[in-house]
Amino acid sequence: xxxxxxxxxxxxxxxxxxxxxxxxxxxxxxxxxxxxxxxxxxxxxxxxxxxxxxxxxxxxxxxxxxxxxxxxxxxxxxxxxxxxxxxxxxxxxxxxxxxxxxxxxxxxxxxxxxxxxxxxxxxxxxxxxxxxxxxxxxxxxxxxxxxxxxxxxxxxxxxxxxxxxxxxxxxxxxxxxxxxxxxxxxxxxxxxxxxxxxxxxxxxxxxxxxxxxxxxxxxxxxxxxxxxxxxxxxxxxxxxxxxxxxxxxxxxxxxxxxxxxxxxxxxxxxxxxxxxxxxxxxxxxxxxxxxxxxxxxxxxxxxxxxxxxxxxxxxxxxxxxxxxxxxxxxxxxxxxxxxxxxxxxxxxxxxxxxxxxxxxxxxxxxxxxxxxxxxxxxxxxxxxxxxxxxxxxxxxxxxxxxxxxxxxxxxxxxxxxxxxx
Amino acid sequence: xxxxxxxxxxxxxxxxxxxxxxxxxxxxxxxxxxxxxxxxxxxxxxxxxxxxxxxxxxxxxxxxxxxxxxxxxxxxxxxxxxxxxxxxxxxxxxxxxxxxxxxxxxxxxxxxxxxxxxxxxxxxxxxxxxxxxxxxxxxxxxxxxxxxxxxxxxxxxxxxxxxxxxxxxxxxxxxxxxxxxxxxxxxxxxxxxxxxxxxxxxxxxxxxxxxxxxxxxxxxxxxxxxxxxxxxxxxxxxxxxxxxxxxxxxxxxxxxxxxxxxxxxxxxxxxxxxxxxxxxxxxxxxxxxxxxxxxxxxxxxxxxxxxxxxxxxxxxxxxxxxxxxxxxxxxxxxxxxxxxxxxxxxxxxxxxxxxxxxxxxxxxxxxxxxxxxxxxxxxxxxxxxxxxxxxxxxxxxxxxxxxxxxxxxxxxxxxxxxxxx
Numbered sequence: 061x062x063x064x065x066x067x068x069x070x071x072x073x074x075x076x077x078x079x080x081x082x083x084x085x086x087x088x089x090x091x092x093x094x095x096x097x098x099x100x101x102x103x104x105x106x107x108x109x110x111x112x113x114x115x116x117x118x119x120x121x122x123x124x125x126x127x128x129x130x131x132x133x134x135x136x137x138x139x140x141x142x143x144x145x146x147x148x149x150x151x152x153x154x155x156x157x158x159x160x161x162x163x164x165x166x167x168x169x170x171x172x173x174x175x176x177x178x179x180x181x182x183x184x185x186x187x188x189x190x191x192x193x194x195x196x197x198x199x200x201x202x203x204x205x206x207x208x209x210x211x212x213x214x215x216x217x218x219x220x221x222x223x224x225x226x227x228x229x230x231x232x233x234x235x236x237x238x239x240x241x242x243x244x245x246x247x248x249x250x251x252x253x254x255x256x257x258x259x260x261x262x263x264x265x266x267x268x269x270x271x272x273x274x275x276x277x278x279x280x281x282x283x284x285x286x287x288x289x290x291x292x293x294x295x296x297x298x299x300x301x302x303x304x305x306x307x308x309x310x311x312x313x314x315x316x317x318x319x320x321x322x323x324x325x326x327x328x329x330x331x332x333x334x335x336x337x338x339x340x341x342x343x344x345x346x347x348x349x350x351x352x353x354x355x356x357x358x359x360x361x362x363x364x365x366x367x368x369x370x371x372x373x374x375x376x377x378x379x380x381x382x383x384x385x386x387x388x389x390x391x392x393x394x395x396x397x398x399x400x401x402x403x404x405x406x407x408x409x410x411x412x413x414x415x416x417x418x419x420x421x422x423x424x425x426x427x428x429x430x431x432x433x434x435x436x437x438x439x440x441x442x443x444x445x446x447x448x449x450x451x452x453x454x455x456x457x458x459x460x461x462x463x464x465x466x467x468x469x470x471x472x473x474x475x476x477x478x479x480x481x
Numbered sequence: 482x483x484x485x486x487x488x489x490x491x492x493x494x495x496x497x498x499x500x501x502x503x504x505x506x507x508x509x510x511x512x513x514x515x516x517x518x519x520x521x522x523x524x525x526x527x528x529x530x531x532x533x534x535x536x537x538x539x540x541x542x543x544x545x546x547x548x549x550x551x552x553x554x555x556x557x558x559x560x561x562x563x564x565x566x567x568x569x570x571x572x573x574x575x576x577x578x579x580x581x582x583x584x585x586x587x588x589x590x591x592x593x594x595x596x597x598x599x600x601x602x603x604x605x606x607x608x609x610x611x612x613x614x615x616x617x618x619x620x621x622x623x624x625x626x627x628x629x630x631x632x633x634x635x636x637x638x639x640x641x642x643x644x645x646x647x648x649x650x651x652x653x654x655x656x657x658x659x660x661x662x663x664x665x666x667x668x669x670x671x672x673x674x675x676x677x678x679x680x681x682x683x684x685x686x687x688x689x690x691x692x693x694x695x696x697x698x699x700x701x702x703x704x705x706x707x708x709x710x711x712x713x714x715x716x717x718x719x720x721x722x723x724x725x726x727x728x729x730x731x732x733x734x735x736x737x738x739x740x741x742x743x744x745x746x747x748x749x750x751x752x753x754x755x756x757x758x759x760x761x762x763x764x765x766x767x768x769x770x771x772x773x774x775x776x777x778x779x780x781x782x783x784x785x786x787x788x789x790x791x792x793x794x795x796x797x798x799x800x801x802x803x804x805x806x807x808x809x810x811x812x813x814x815x816x817x818x819x820x821x822x823x824x825x826x827x828x829x830x831x832x833x834x835x836x837x838x839x840x841x842x843x844x845x846x847x848x849x850x851x852x853x854x855x856x857x858x859x860x861x862x863x864x865x866x867x868x869x870x871x872x873x874x875x876x877x878x879x880x881x882x883x884x885x886x887x888x889x890x891x892x893x894x895x896x897x898x899x900x901x902x
Contacts, residue, residue: 076537113562116497117569126579127572133580134565137558141534144555148538151548158547159554163584164629208585 062232063190064094067222070104071239072296073142083149084300085237086195090155095190099200099222100146102138110135128173132212139199147197157195160186162202162210169203169211176203176211181228198225216277223280227287234289236276241295242307243275245471246324251463253472257322258305261312264322267414267448272327312416320417320424321469324462327410331383332440332452334375337367337400345374347397348390355389357382361441361452377441377452380406408440409458412450413465425449431468437461483653484611485515488643491525492660493717494563504570505721506658507616511576516611520621520643521567523559531556549594553633560620568618578616581607583623583631590624590632597624597632602649619646637698644701648708655710658717663728664696666892667745672884674893678743679726682733685743688835688869693748733837741838741845742890745883748831752804753861753873755796758788758821766795768818769811776810778803782862782873798862798873801827829861830879833871834886846870852889858882
């Protein structure tokens with residue numbers, strides 16, 4: 061009897077009618093003779109409501125561990141409610157089912173309340189239950205510290221819970237049911253030519269998750285990659301017996317489609333700071349970036365170029381929400397760093413092309429730059445990894461760039477093994 | 482350092498502003514140097530919302546234990562939320578505070594999900610925490626089975642949680658904060674002459690709770706009596722530094738006010754069934770009441786009187802909600818029992834006078850009957866215990882009877898040691 065982990069997100073359990081619909085998907089796996097674990101999120105909107113209640117009681121304060129502990133106890137109730145409701149719905153359909161809270165399922169975490177990391181799952185009792193034919197409905201997003209307190213894993217944590225159970229139980233599959241029918245070659249709101257990808261490698265999915273694709277949480281993909289969990293993203297918004305292949309995320313060797321580029325992403329949560337005329341002396345850049353690190357700002361694409369007059373211009377990107385914190389951290393050191401002017405720019409987006417095929421194919425970068433140049437799109441910054449190229453451009457050109465690149469890399473056509481056109 | 486248990490009901494923690502107000506009462510006890518346990522209910526309306534969700538998932542079914550288990554997991558989240566929020570509010574005021582869920586506080590219960598009974602509290606860890614100066618905010622109404630499942634104690638269960646902790650911790654006091662300022666001589670909506678009683682014996686409070694006074698749950702009073710817990714009912718709707726003596730519920734010897742009658746209650750959840758001309762043969766009455774027991778109907782006041790023609794009339798009261806179930810159980814045995822006619826009457830109320838003074842004073846019953854006779858109020862049924870007399874009358878006369886009796890037993894006057902007039 062193979063073990064299967066299924067996960068339903070907030071929109072897939074938004075009300076009782078959707079919970080019953082989710083139960084129909086569970087029924088199919090149980091009837092197929094599988095030992096089933098279902099991981100559930102809070103009903104859509106519940107986590108926000110609970111977070112607001114906790115913040116109203118006392119705003120979060122990183123220095124106050126005790127407050128975060130209590131906020132987690134409040135927020136974890138969202139998943140507890142869903143797990144009980146889905147268990148009842150399954151019982152009503154004639155199945156043996158029970159809910160497992162984080163503390164009952166023995167999902168042990170560290171003490172980073174609000175963003176805890178999973179240390180271990182003592183899954184013996186749960187494994188015995190599902191192998192005995194009982195469906196386990198696990199409250200996602202929550203865990204237990206060594207001293208018996210409730211933790212939450214941070215936004216998107218239920219994906220991570222599902223993958224962690226799949227790893228601990230050596231599950232055949234970990235199916236992430238959501239409100240889209242798979243992972244797309246790009247955002248379908250930008251181009252109608254976007255298509256569902258049938259297979260992606262862990263590495264590609266990881267880049268996509270970090271680069272703005274919201275379908276899976278980065279940590280869950282990292283965990284799936286580390287434990288070689290067979291991950292699949294598919295829709296809970298179709299009939300349970302509908303054709304619903306979704307997108308499979310697996311080892312690179314298993315991804316049969318040898319597209320060079322698998323996806324184009326666009327990340328809008330970007331801002332750029334440029335410092336003009338920084339004296340070209342050792343230690344100036346180090347001073348800048350240590351100040352940003354001290355202010356807990358995540359710096360991404362960095363460019364240093366000779367300034368027109370003397371010294372260098374240094375430019376880098378950060379999450380848009382960090383812009384003011386970053387600007388004031390640097391401005392307080394203006395004399396020390398010695399730049400002429402700080403220019404902050406919110407009107408930027410990061411467009412990326414991602415594909416494991418880049419490892420073995422040349423010309424991917426030149427296709428990208430030529431395609432953008434043909435559309436007169438100016439590139440501010442560039443960063444690359446083994447399997448992706450990202451460019452920072454003016455946000456006005458975001459959609460134009462995505463559509464042009466989507467076509468240029470042959471993603472518009474329904475072809476397997478397409479090469480850059 | 483004395484230990485104090487404080488309990489706040491749903492209306493006393495209905496929103497963040499009320500939770501902060503409750504925290505002010507906690508502050509007073511903590512500042513007085515007490516080791517404090519606070520037991521909280523769900524925010525007003527939350528338990529109803531959660532019960533409705535669980536019932537929507539699958540209506541409760543006494544035969545389906547598994548369903549009740551899951552409903553309890555859902556419903557217990559209400560108290561979990563409040564406990565976290567109050568802990569945060571106390572932390573924000575500068576106190577060390579933490580929430581304790583039923584499973585963390587080791588409140589062990591039996592497996593009667595939805596109406597579990599407390600077996601034991603393994604309170605060592607919690608006792609150490611409060612004796613070390615940390616305020617313990619306990620989620621009321623919930624417990625833990627031996628096999629690690631969440632239970633709830635049934636409506637009003639948070640009162641019982643509070644008393645159980647007071648007993649386990651040998652607390653100096655158990656203060657029940659609520660939306661009234663104490664226990665009244667009768668329902669103030671019926672007569673403006675109703676007054677707060679400063680002291681009541683456990684036995685009196687127990688009769689009152691069973692007879693329709695909603696201020697405390699019967700089980701919590703039983704438990705307080707068994708463990709001699711110093712119980713007090715007082716208001717959370719006054720300023721924290723206001724004069725707020727409430728009503729103390731304690732041993733009979735300690736109740737200084739030797740009123741003969743302490744309270745008049747009226748219970749409207751009553752219906753009466755009369756069976757006319759039951760053959761006067763052994764076993765007929767037994768047949769009737771065993772049928773009712775089999776139908777799980779709680780029978781209260783029973784009268785058997787000779788019928789005008791032959792045989793006997795048998796009349797008894799039941800909770801109004803059980804009327805149809807009771808009627809059909811009896812009607813299905815009409816031939817076997819052999820009565821002429823079944824008369825069902827919903828237009829009845831039970832009015833009771835309660836007081837430990839009855840044990841040593843005569844004339845209480847005759848005062849009651851005379852007072853009602855003077856007002857031309859017909860008495861259908863009568864039942865008595867050592868410290869109460871109840872009469873069943875037509876519901877039209879409920880308020881008139883209560884006002885007349887309130888006056889007749891001297892409760893209108895602010896006198897101590899008043900005797901029946």
